[in-house]
Every structure is written in structure tokens, then in C-alpha cells.
Amino acid sequence: MWTLSPAELDIVLLSLKVAACCVLVLLLPAIAMAWLLARKRFWGHALLDALVHLPMVLPPVVLGYMLLVLLGRRGWIGSWLYEQFHIQLTFHWWGAVIASAVMAFPLMVRAIRQALMQVNPMFEQAAQTLGATPVKTFFTITLPLSYHGVLTGGILAFSRSLGEFGATITFAGNLEGETRTLPLAIYSLTQSPEGDAAALRLVILSVLVSVVALLASQWLERRLIRSQR
Amino acid sequence: MFSVDIQIHQPYAATSPFDLQARFDLPAGRCLGIMGASGCGKTTLLHSIAGLLMPSAGVIRSGDSLWFDHKQAIQLPPWQRPVGLVFQDGRLFPHMSVEQNLRYGMPADLARIVLPEVVDILAIQSLLKRKPSQLSGGEKQRVAIGRALLRQPSVLLMDEPLSGLDDQLKQQVLPYIKQVIATFGLPTLYVSHVGDEVAEVADEVLTLAQGQLRQAK
Numbered sequence: 001m002w003t004l005s006p007a008e009l010d011i012v013l014l015s016l017k018v019a020a021c022c023v024l025v026l027l028l029p030a031i032a033m034a035w036l037l038a039r040k041r042f043w044g045h046a047l048l049d050a051l052v053h054l055p056m057v058l059p060p061v062v063l064g065y066m067l068l069v070l071l072g073r074r075g076w077i078g079s080w081l082y083e084q085f086h087i088q089l090t091f092h093w094w095g096a097v098i099a100s101a102v103m104a105f106p107l108m109v110r111a112i113r114q115a116l117m118q119v120n121p122m123f124e125q126a127a128q129t130l131g132a133t134p135v136k137t138f139f140t141i142t143l144p145l146s147y148h149g150v151l152t153g154g155i156l157a158f159s160r161s162l163g164e165f166g167a168t169i170t171f172a173g174n175l176e177g178e179t180r181t182l183p184l185a186i187y188s189l190t191q192s193p194e195g196d197a198a199a200l201r202l203v204i205l206s207v208l209v210s211v212v213a214l215l216a217s218q219w220l221e222r223r224l225i226r227s228q229r
Numbered sequence: 230m231f232s233v234d235i236q237i238h239q240p241y242a243a244t245s246p247f248d249l250q251a252r253f254d255l256p257a258g259r260c261l262g263i264m265g266a267s268g269c270g271k272t273t274l275l276h277s278i279a280g281l282l283m284p285s286a287g288v289i290r291s292g293d294s295l296w297f298d299h300k301q302a303i304q305l306p307p308w309q310r311p312v313g314l315v316f317q318d319g320r321l322f323p324h325m326s327v328e329q330n331l332r333y334g335m336p337a338d339l340a341r342i343v344l345p346e347v348v349d350i351l352a353i354q355s356l357l358k359r360k361p362s363q364l365s366g367g368e369k370q371r372v373a374i375g376r377a378l379l380r381q382p383s384v385l386l387m388d389e390p391l392s393g394l395d396d397q398l399k400q401q402v403l404p405y406i407k408q409v410i411a412t413f414g415l416p417t418l419y420v421s422h423v424g425d426e427v428a429e430v431a432d433e434v435l436t437l438a439q440g441q442l443r444q445a446k
Contacts, residue, residue, distance in 0.1 A: 126320040128307040129279050130334030130380050140333075144324045 008202065012209060014093065015181040019161035019213075021097045023154045026108050030153060031143070033105075034112035053106045063102055064170025071098065071171070095172030096179045100161035107160055108153035115149020116142065147224060155217040162210060182206045231255040231384045231416040235287030235297070237277050239270065248285075249273060249440040255384065255416035262431025263420045264445060269437050271420040272317075275386045278418070279314045280307035291383045313377030313385040313415070317392050319369040321361035327372050328357040334380035342413060347375045350412060351405050367398040371405055378413060385410070385417040391426060399426070406430055 004012070037049055055063055071078040071089050081087040089095040119142050127137040143150070165183040172179040174188060186202045189195030237249040249270040255261055265271050276282045278289060280296070283304060289297040296305045321330050331344060348354050351371045361369060370390050377385065390406065391399045407430060410417050421427045424445075427434050434445040 122316070122318075122320055123322060125281055125307075126314075126316060126322070127333070129281070129310075129312055129314040130376065131308050131311070131336070132333070133308050141322060 004205075008205065010177060011180065011182055011185045011202065012205060014177070015162055015209070018093060018096045018100060018181055019158045021094075022100045022104055022161040023108075023157050025097060025101050026105060026157050027150075027154070030105060030108035030157075031112055031150065034109045034116055034149075034153075035138070035142075037109070038113045038116040052109055055103050056106045060103060060164070060166025061170050064099060064167035067099060067102065067167065067171040071095075090171060091173045091175050091178060093172070093178055096164075096168045096181060097161075099167040099171045100164040101157075103164050103167050104157035104160040107156040111153035111156055112146065112149040115146035115152070118149075119145045148221070151217070151221055151224065155214070158213060158217075159210065162206075162213070182209070230257070230290075230292065232288070232290045233278060235277060235284035235289060237270065237273055237282070238285040239273055247440050249437075251437075251442050253435070253442065255418065257416055258410075258414040259433075260410050260417040260419055260431045262427035262434040262445075263418065263437055263442065264424055264427045264434055265420075265422060265437035267422055270440065271422075271437055272388055274437070275314065275388050275418065275420060278310075278384070278386060279312045280305060280310045294383075311381060311383045313380050313382030315370070315373050315377045315385070315387045315390045317389045319361075319373040319393075321364075321369055321372055321376070323361050325360075326357065327353065327359050327361070327364070330361070330372060331357075331376050331379055334376060336381055340379070340381055342378050342381055344379060347378050350408055351375045365398070366394050367402050370394065370402055374406065374409060378409065382415060385413075385415045387417065387419045389421050391423075392421065403429060 033052060037045070037052070068090070069075050071081070073079065073082055073088055073090055078089060081089070089098060123141050123145065124137050127141045128134075132140065162181075163183060164181070165187065168179065168181065169184055169187075174180055174184050180188065182202060182205070186199050186206065189199035189202065232254045234252045235250075237251070239247050239249065247270060251274050253261060263271055263274070273282060277284045278296075284297060284299065286299045287297070288295070288299070291311070295301070295303050296310050297303060321327075322333065325333070331347070335344070348357070351374060353368070353371055353375060356364060356368055356372065361372070364372065370393075374387075374390065387406070391402055394402060403426070406419075410430070419427060419430050424434075435442045436445045
């Protein structure tokens with residue numbers, strides 16, 4: 001019987017925790033940005049669209065470095081956070097969450113935006129003639145009718161976070177028990193002469209976690225579809 | 230009394246740009262029919278009254294309440310205008326049950342028109358738990374009428390509510406519409422391109438052509 005060592009279990013749990021928090025952190029900003037890009041026309045729309053997609057084309061290490069400049073202990077915002085609230089994101093698992101959230105943001109925005117664009121505005125008009133304010137219309141009509149986009153975006157962000165390496169190692173560091181998620185642990189093991197067997201175990205584990213996460217999301221999607229029929 | 234006196238400029242209309250002028254008074258319990266060919270601006274007129282489009286000039290008044298006044302720059306948003314708009318395609322919310330659709334526009338406080346009465350008149354009791362995808366065309370329109378009524382409207386706007394139905398279904402739904410108008414005594418605007426249908430429902434029929442409302446011959 002294949003059992004997990006306490007260290008392996010810690011790595012898996014940390015990875016899942018970081019990925020789940022990444023999705024939660026992204027949910028509101030991604031929905032807001034997707035709505036803005038899908039439904040509003042304004043000056044600078046194309047520029048904002050490009051900025052949102054930047055993490056998809058930039059090397060993750062570059063983004064990690066940019067995060068370090070902004071949010072690092074001596075960064076522009078990071079130094080203020082540390083002085084005012086004693087919050088330090090580098091070498092902390094929240095740093096790993098932020099790094100993977102930045103990488104996953106465009107994926108989530110794209111998925112939700114496409115779903116929002118498929119919602120027929122005629123339903124929103126009907127809701128408004130029934131007395132619904134734009135806010136009520138959004139939460140009772142637009143969002144429920146684009147739930148599949150939110151779900152797909154969440155799955156993409158979760159998977160992206162599970163596999164995130166470059167930005168995390170640059171910004172959050174590779175600290176055992178704190179920021180060493182599955183990809184970072186595999187990388188660390190491949191750097192040591194006797195680590196091949198342990199690395200292989202983590203690789204298999206990584207595949208298993210991803211498959212289970214995908215199956216769980218498919219199950220969730222089926223349940224949601226059934227509840228809406 | 231519900232009064233409309235508006236001009237609508239539609240530069241981006243689907244067929245061709247047009248200017249539309251509409252002026253009428255609608256007392257409670259009276260149904261005004263408006264007939265006209267497709268693209269003549271019937272839906273535009275109803276959407277302007279509901280606040281989904283902005284007229285270029287004029288006044289819309291419901292009793293003492295001013296919904297639109299171009300000169301005074303008053304324009305209530307659609308959610309502040311108590312209209313019961315029945316769309317051509319019903320537009321039932323697909324993710325909600327029939328009952329949730331019916332309750333959507335219902336005010337939380339005292340309601341003049343109540344759910345059991347509407348359900349009874351439109352004979353939709355057995356449909357309450359169903360989703361719109363499980364309804365026939367005629368059933369969908371009956372639910373859409375019920376939903377519009379439960380909004381507690383001060384005017385009922387019907388935009389070709391039978392256009393998607395075959396003749397047999399039309400004959401089934403028409404009596405419900407007549408009964409609704411008779412029971413609730415709301416000023417009603419009934420719009421259609423089918424003359425017989427309008428004549429059967431309305432007390433008075435106007436035709437809309439070249440942007441003008443005229444007495445039907």
C-alpha cells in the first residue's frame with residue numbers, strides 16, 4: 001500500500017490550500033474585471049484588456065520579479081505593508097497565493113468574460129422592467145446565467161495555481177512547509193543527488209491531485225447543470 | 230390616467246432610421262390596440278414607455294407620477310417605472326422555476342394583485358414547480374403575463390404576446406388576456422401586427438405607420 005509521508009502530506013495540503021485561496025482571492029476581482037471588459041466601452045479599454053492578459057505572455061519569473069519590486073519587504077507597497085501592519089508576503093504562503101493569483105487572473109477573467117458575453121441582454125432588460133436595479137439584475141440574472149464561466153474560470157485558476165512555479169519561487173521563495181508547493185518540491189528534489197525516487201513519488205502525486213481536482217470539478221458542474229434545469 | 234406624448238428618434242433602427250410620434254391617453258380599464266407592420270416602431274414605443282429607450286422629446290405620465298419629461302430632464306430608470314411589460318418571446322428567466330419567475334417582480338410589502346389570484350386566472354397552478362424549458366409556447370406566455378401583473382404595474386404593455394404561437398394556441402391564450410384586462414382594470418397597450426387579434430382585445434385600435442399613430446379604418 002502506497003502511503004504518504006508526513007512531509008509529502010504537508011506539501012500536498014499546502015498546494016491545495018494555496019490553490020483554493022488563489023481561487024477565492026480571484027473570484028471577486030475576476031468577475032468585476034470580466035464584467036467591465038465584456039459590458040462596458042470606455043477610453044483605454046484595449047489597454048486594460050492587454051494589461052489583464054499580460055501574465056499569459058510574460059515569463060513567470062519576470063512577473064515574480066515585478067511582484068518582488070512591488071510587494072517585497074523593501075518593495076514600493078511591501079515596505080509600507082510591513083511598516084504599518086507587519087505584513088510580509090515574501091517567504092509566506094500568502095506570497096505563493098498572490099503569485100499564483102496573478103498568473104491565473106487572465107485565465108479566470110477570460111472564462112467569465114466569455115460566459116457574460118453569452119448572456120442574452122434581453123433577460124437583463126426583462127429584469128429591469130420587473131423592478132430590479134442593475135445590482136439586483138447582475139446578481140440574480142447575469143451571474144447565475146454565466147455560472148459555467150465562473151466555474152470554468154475557477155477550475156483553470158485552481159489548476160494554474162497547482163502548477164505554478166516561476167513566479168512563486170521568485171516572489172515567495174522556496175521555503176519548506178511555507179511556500180514549497182508540489183512543483184517547487186519536485187524541483188528541489190531533482191537538485192539533490194538522491195532525490196530522484198522521492199521526486200518521482202511527488203510527480204505521481206501531482207498527477208493524482210490534478211486528476212482528482214478535475215473529476216471533482218466535473219462532478220460539481222454536473223450538479224449545477226442539474227439544479228438549473 | 231396614463232398619458233403619453235413623445236417623439237422618438239431612432240437613428241440606428243434595424244430597418245431604416247425613423248422618427249416616431251405617439252400621443253394618447255389611457256384611462257384605467259381601457260385597452261388601446263396599436264397595429265402596424267414589422268419594423269414600424271411598435272416595440273420601440275413600448276420600450277420607450279418602459280424606460281428601456283429614451284424618447285427624444287415629450288412627456289410620459291402615470292397618474293401624478295412623471296416618468297419622463299424631456300424639458301425638465303426627468304427620466305425614471307426602468308426599475309422605477311411600474312410597468313407590466315409582456316415581451317414577444319416571454320423572456321422567462323431560464324434558471325428559475327415558474328414560481329420564482331412569477332415572484333421576481335413582486336414587491337415585498339402589500340400587493341394589490343396577489344399570486345393565488347393570478348395563478349388562478351391564468352390557470353398555471355400545475356406549472357409552478359416547472360422550469361421554463363418544460364413549458365409550451367402558450368404556457369410560457371401565460372406565465373409571462375402573470376409575472377408582469379405581479380409587478381403591480383400601473384400600465385400593462387403587451388408586445389405581440391401571441392406572435393410566437395400557432396393559431397390554435399393563440400385562440401387558447403387570447404381569452405386569458407381578455408380576462409386579465411377585464412379583471413384588473415389596468416390601462417393596457419396591446420401591440421401586434423395582426424389586425425384581428427388587436428381588434429379582439431382592444432377597445433380602440435390605432436395604426437402606426439410612417440412614424441404616426443392614426444385611427445384605424
